[in-house]
Amino acid sequence: DTAVSQTPKYLVTQMGNDKSIKCEQNLGHDTMYWYKQDSKKFLKIMFSYNNKELIINETVPNRFSPKSPDKAHLNLHINSLELGDSAVYFCASSQGNLNTEAFFGQGTRLTVV
Amino acid sequence: DQQVKQNSPSLSVQEGRISILNCDYTNSMFDYFLWYKKYPAEGPTFLISISSIKDKNEDGRFTVFLNKSAKHLSLHIVPSQPGDSAVYFCAASEYNFNKFYFGSGTKLNVKP
Numbered sequence: 001d002t003a004v005s006q007t008p009k010y011l012v013t014q015m016g017n018d019k020s021i022k023c024e025q026n027l028g029h030d031t032m033y034w035y036k037q038d039s040k041k042f043l044k045i046m047f048s049y050n051n052k053e054l055i056i057n058e059t060v061p062n063r064f065s066p067k068s069p070d071k072a073h074l075n076l077h078i079n080s081l082e083l084g085d086s087a088v089y090f091c092a093s094s095q096g097n098l099n100t101e102a103f104f105g106q107g108t109r110l111t112v113v
Numbered sequence: 114d115q116q117v118k119q120n121s122p123s124l125s126v127q128e129g130r131i132s133i134l135n136c137d138y139t140n141s142m143f144d145y146f147l148w149y150k151k152y153p154a155e156g157p158t159f160l161i162s163i164s165s166i167k168d169k170n171e172d173g174r175f176t177v178f179l180n181k182s183a184k185h186l187s188l189h190i191v192p193s194q195p196g197d198s199a200v201y202f203c204a205a206s207e208y209n210f211n212k213f214y215f216g217s218g219t220k221l222n223v224k225p
Contacts, residue, residue: 004156033212033213045213048211048212055211056211099162099208101159104156105156
């Protein structure tokens with residue numbers, strides 16, 4: 001039973017389209033994240049949600065809008081996709097403010113053509 | 114500005130020998146450090162962590178060392194096995210901050 005699952009695993013779309021990536025965790029964690037791994041392989045945080053509230057927004061373009069309907073879900077909507085949005089996007093969760101590890105999903109490889 | 118740095122993009126080690134992966138950080142407020150392992154087309158998997166109140170944490174073949182004065186940590190794998198071949202990411206966070214900073218990763222190749 002997958003702890004953090006995100007769908008789809010691969011997403012190919014044209015510039016200008018709007019797309020969503022879904023994420024669900026069954027670990028009972030209260031904090032969820034979106035990370036982006038760019039072409040240089042850096043993993044950079046985009047958003048952090050704690051109990052459905054946005055905690056961190058790392059100067060991500062407002063074309064990216066996270067939505068957390070409940071503690072177990074954090075979806076990522078991307079409007080007007082651009083070539084530079086091509087990357088691997090990882091969802092993760094952790095037990096909030098405690099010093100504990102984050103658990104990651106398998107990633108979504110987004111390719112904008 | 115990268116607050117966590119892994120200066121060696123790759124490392125090759127013979128099976129049975131020790132693998133040492135290094136990581137440096139710049140933020141003195143970091144108090145929790147982690148190592149993740151990542152296989153291709155998978156998400157990072159937590160390996161081992163260490164709190165800033167310790168200088169060593171051991172879990173089986175994996176040991177993490179923390180040198181706060183040098184702002185340096187390292188991961189030792191002994192003995193190395195071919196299945197350890199993966200990309201290893203170092204990460205750090207501040208207490209009460211819902212945010213992990215990652216290094217750029219070191220690709221470890223353990224040769225049979």
